[in-house]
Amino acid sequence: MTTSASAAPTSGPAPEAKSSGAVLLLLKMRTLIALIVVTAYFCIMAPNFISLGNLVIISKHVAINAFLAIGMTYVIVTGGIDLSVGSIVGLVGMISGLLITHGIPLPFMDATAYPNVFEIIGFALLTGILVGFINGTLITRFSVAPFIATLGTMYIARGAALLISNGETFPNLVGRAEFGNDGFPILGSGTVLGIPLAVILMIVVALVAAYVAGRTPLGRQIYAIGGNERAAMLSGVYVNRVKVIVYIVSGACAAIAGLIISSQLVASHPASGTSFEMNAIAAAVLGGTSLAGGRGTIGGTIIGAFVIGVLSDGLVMMGVSEFWQMVIKGLVIIAAVILDQMQRKMNRR
Amino acid sequence: MSAVAVLKQSPEPEQGVILEALKMSMVFPGTVALDKADFVVRRSSVTALVGENGAGKSTLMKILAGVISPTSGEMRLNGEPVVFNSVHDASAKGIGIVFQELNLCPNLSISENIFLTHPYTRGGVHIDRKRQFERATALLKRLEHDLSPDALVGDLRIGEQQIVEIAKALSRDVQVLIMDEPTSALSESEVEVLFRVIDELKRAGVAIIYISHRLEELTRIADYVSVLRDGKMQASAKMRDVDVPWIISQMVGRTEMPPQRSTPATSSVEVLRIENVCLPRASGGYLVDHVSLSIAAGEIVGIYGLMGAGRTELFECLFGLRSETTGNIILNGRNLAGLTVAERIRQGLFLVPEDRQRDGLMQNLSVLKNISISSLWQFRRGIAIQRDSEAGKVDEMIKALRVKVSSPDVEITALSGGNQQKVVIGKSLLTRPKLLLLDEPTRGIDIGAKAEVFKTMRQLAEEGLGVVFATSDLMEIMSAADRIIVMSRGLVTGDFPRQEASERLLVAASTMTSHLTSTHASSAQESFSPLTE
Numbered sequence: 001m002t003t004s005a006s007a008a009p010t011s012g013p014a015p016e017a018k019s020s021g022a023v024l025l026l027l028k029m030r031t032l033i034a035l036i037v038v039t040a041y042f043c044i045m046a047p048n049f050i051s052l053g054n055l056v057i058i059s060k061h062v063a064i065n066a067f068l069a070i071g072m073t074y075v076i077v078t079g080g081i082d083l084s085v086g087s088i089v090g091l092v093g094m095i096s097g098l099l100i101t102h103g104i105p106l107p108f109m110d111a112t113a114y115p116n117v118f119e120i121i122g123f124a125l126l127t128g129i130l131v132g133f134i135n136g137t138l139i140t141r142f143s144v145a146p147f148i149a150t151l152g153t154m155y156i157a158r159g160a161a162l163l164i165s166n167g168e169t170f171p172n173l174v175g176r177a178e179f180g181n182d183g184f185p186i187l188g189s190g191t192v193l194g195i196p197l198a199v200i201l202m203i204v205v206a207l208v209a210a211y212v213a214g215r216t217p218l219g220r221q222i223y224a225i226g227g228n229e230r231a232a233m234l235s236g237v238y239v240n241r242v243k244v245i246v247y248i249v250s251g252a253c254a255a256i257a258g259l260i261i262s263s264q265l266v267a268s269h270p271a272s273g274t275s276f277e278m279n280a281i282a283a284a285v286l287g288g289t290s291l292a293g294g295r296g297t298i299g300g301t302i303i304g305a306f307v308i309g310v311l312s313d314g315l316v317m318m319g320v321s322e323f324w325q326m327v328i329k330g331l332v333i334i335a336a337v338i339l340d341q342m343q344r345k346m347n348r349r
Numbered sequence: 350m351s352a353v354a355v356l357k358q359s360p361e362p363e364q365g366v367i368l369e370a371l372k373m374s375m376v377f378p379g380t381v382a383l384d385k386a387d388f389v390v391r392r393s394s395v396t397a398l399v400g401e402n403g404a405g406k407s408t409l410m411k412i413l414a415g416v417i418s419p420t421s422g423e424m425r426l427n428g429e430p431v432v433f434n435s436v437h438d439a440s441a442k443g444i445g446i447v448f449q450e451l452n453l454c455p456n457l458s459i460s461e462n463i464f465l466t467h468p469y470t471r472g473g474v475h476i477d478r479k480r481q482f483e484r485a486t487a488l489l490k491r492l493e494h495d496l497s498p499d500a501l502v503g504d505l506r507i508g509e510q511q512i513v514e515i516a517k518a519l520s521r522d523v524q525v526l527i528m529d530e531p532t533s534a535l536s537e538s539e540v541e542v543l544f545r546v547i548d549e550l551k552r553a554g555v556a557i558i559y560i561s562h563r564l565e566e567l568t569r570i571a572d573y574v575s576v577l578r579d580g581k582m583q584a585s586a587k588m589r590d591v592d593v594p595w596i597i598s599q600m601v602g603r604t605e606m607p608p609q610r611s612t613p614a615t616s617s618v619e620v621l622r623i624e625n626v627c628l629p630r631a632s633g634g635y636l637v638d639h640v641s642l643s644i645a646a647g648e649i650v651g652i653y654g655l656m657g658a659g660r661t662e663l664f665e666c667l668f669g670l671r672s673e674t675t676g677n678i679i680l681n682g683r684n685l686a687g688l689t690v691a692e693r694i695r696q697g698l699f700l701v702p703e704d705r706q707r708d709g710l711m712q713n714l715s716v717l718k719n720i721s722i723s724s725l726w727q728f729r730r731g732i733a734i735q736r737d738s739e740a741g742k743v744d745e746m747i748k749a750l751r752v753k754v755s756s757p758d759v760e761i762t763a764l765s766g767g768n769q770q771k772v773v774i775g776k777s778l779l780t781r782p783k784l785l786l787l788d789e790p791t792r793g794i795d796i797g798a799k800a801e802v803f804k805t806m807r808q809l810a811e812e813g814l815g816v817v818f819a820t821s822d823l824m825e826i827m828s829a830a831d832r833i834i835v836m837s838r839g840l841v842t843g844d845f846p847r848q849e850a851s852e853r854l855l856v857a858a859s860t861m862t863s864h865l866t867s868t869h870a871s872s873a874q875e876s877f878s879p880l881t882e
Binding site for chain 2: 193211213216217218221223226227228230231232233234235236237238294297303306
């Protein structure tokens with residue numbers, strides 16, 4: 001949450017300052033404007049778009065990407081990248097599926113323990129945290145470039161997901177009341193006052209993440225590292241510690257996304273989450289996060305995730321082919337970065 | 350300006366003049382780096398160019414080599430006016446330069462580096478590796494180095510890289526060869542080789558411009574000497590007519606600065622004691638060589654030294670940036686050895702680094718966030734930062750240091766260099782340090798801001814802080830320090846109370862390589878090892 005001063009402190013008000021100030025404001029709000037424009041367009045073109053049912057569907061889709069994108073924003077703000085999140089989604093789904101379907105065999109008692117839903121959530125989060133910890137350790141202690149370290153764990157986690165079931169799907173993850181492990185689908189399809197649980201969870205996670213980024217020493221240090229890692233170190237910031245935390249947060253966010261997907265589908269598939277990391281990066285970048293590090297906000301990222309979600313759902317409803325959807329998504333991302341550069345240039349003046 | 354007589358160049362062109370720069374001026378925003386300087390270079394001779402840091406030596410050389418274009422002034426090569434728009438222009442006319450900072454590609458081999466801009470080719474596209482290899486071998490042999498031309502430059506020692514840089518300049522037919530501090534990275538034996546090569550080049554008719562801080566070298570190899578001071582050409586002379594003290598007086602020129610404070614109110618309470626601190630150099634020898642010092646509370650200690658003297662390295666050792674450091678660093682009775690930077694900050698030490706942009710500022714953050722980043726623990730309640738108390742403390746600091754800024758929320762990049770420097774100092778003070786290290790605290794800031802920074806340092810010392818700053822500016826150190834320590838080649842070569850110091854003494858100590866000139870005689874004499882590599 002960088003507070004950027006829009007006015008140069010020394011220069012007096014130039015005659016064109018007013019109009020350029022307005023342009024600057026428009027550029028700053030670009031993602032929100034894009035979201036409004038895209039939504040309005042679909043409301044006109046696709047009559048059912050604004051219906052309550054559809055909004056629920058969209059927000060559920062957005063929630064998945066938003067979890068990944070929140071963690072990704074932290075990582076990118078420190079100047080890193082996390083390519084492993086999509087694979088964590090798949091791995092976490094498979095571990096949950098395994099625990100519900102087969103439980104944990106207890107070696108000496110000839111029995112099987114079936115963890116309940118809360119314990120399953122715990123295992124899932126631990127998985128994400130562990131992968132994140134490995135990422136962070138590789139990057140800090142062994143000086144592996146973030147791109148490479150997380151590319152490696154991306155393959156490893158995906159391979160592990162496939163190994164768990166030998167590539168098979170775990171279907172029908174409803175659990176059994178007599179084992180005490182039923183209730184897993186509620187996470188993905190439950191609602192509170194008509195609002196999907198996943199969406200509420202997304203809002204809670206986003207609020208906490210925004211608070212940490214904006215109001216805590218940890219958040220401040222994340223931005224400091226992204227701005228100038230060496231200066232941050234010389235200022236007494238524990239750079240390595242903060243970086244490890246950031247990758248752990250990203251892994252844990254991916255684990256939540258993985259839980260929700262397999263709960264929504266009531267099944268877990270080892271290929272689930274493939275290329276989700278790219279959607280998460282796209283959402284962060286659309287929301288104004290700079291891949292060079294040091295800039296980006298959780299709020300922006302959430303709006304970015306909504307732009308992507310609304311765009312793909314709207315295009316589906318309009319019957320635009322999947323292939324064209326990809327082209328359009330690519331164009332939107334490039335346009336967003338070009339506008340970002342324009343804003344930076346204007347800021348500098 | 351000064352009372353020292355200035356030897357003017359005779360107006361009519363002398364015999365053997367190859368390159369002349371007439372009334373060269375270079376104006377950068379805010380500073381005049383060169384002010385109507387005349388400079389003459391003669392065939393078959395070595396012209397030494399000397400001056401304090403910032404006197405304009407490098408600027409003049411960059412103009413001669415076509416790196417930058419002068420604001421005004423004329424250049425003549427063999428009597429013909431010439432204008433260089435690029436390094437290529439200059440090198441096509443036979444002017445080669447060996448830069449102070451090495452301009453080599455570490456990922457390429459020696460021969461690839463030497464022939465990077467002018468490869469031997471067949472048909473204009475196919476690089477003739479064999480010819481390059483042979484030519485590179487011959488060049489290295491001439492420089493008395495049997496390095497393989499296929500060796501990667503990144504694998505070479507700095508001194509060897511310097512040799513490659515020289516070979517690169519020699520690979521073209523040069524009439525004028527500029528060498529900017531060529532010996533600063535070389536060992537004694539390598540310097541001897543370089544001097545033989547210079548002699549050989551002289552016999553071949555090449556004119557050499559030789560920049561060095563090591564004045565004793567000049568008496569050996571220079572034929573002419575020109576002294577720059579504050580961008581003006583102070584004096585030029587034949588080397589055999591002058592001596593080192595003359596050069597120093599021309600460099601320094603001014604009368605000694607009156608002391609600003611008559612009574613150094615230093616207490617005898619020791620804040621920092623360092624014992625036998627050493628930092629080994631990768632290629633043997635030491636960057637910081639058995640340094641022992643004691644700093645008292647309320648004292649401003651200036652460390653003077655030329656480039657590569659080990660000042661920055663000493664600070665880095667103290668602040669925990671060099672893991673190879675040995676020796677004891679005792680702050681307020683507690684040994685800091687082995688502590689991390691963050692822990693040393695908590696113990697009351699802070700380093701204001703030399704390179705503000707690279708090491709001091711977080712360019713993406715506001716003034717407020719830059720100032721408070723090192724002291725966030727002070728403002729924490731639960732997990733959150735208490736923004737009121739943070740803003741209050743930062744405001745106090747901004748007022749105390751007189752940082753010119755409309756609001757603490759302004760981006761740091763919108764501030765001038767001097768104000769940015771104050772922000773870095775503000776960041777350090779907010780941690781409530783007991784000892785403050787400042788490395789070149791006035792680098793790149795204007796005169797007014799310099800005075801402010803020193804005023805701040807004085808204030809801090811009066812409040813009982815130990816203040817240690819490093820500089821290569823004599824005037825600064827004479828006017829701001831209570832006690833002056835001189836370093837040269839990693840050794841402490843001088844330790845003077847300000848009243849007993851003179852610019853001459855300091856310059857002499859800064860070019861020494863072994864003994865300690867001390868009125869305290871504090872360091873252990875036997876610890877000084879000769880620097881043979």
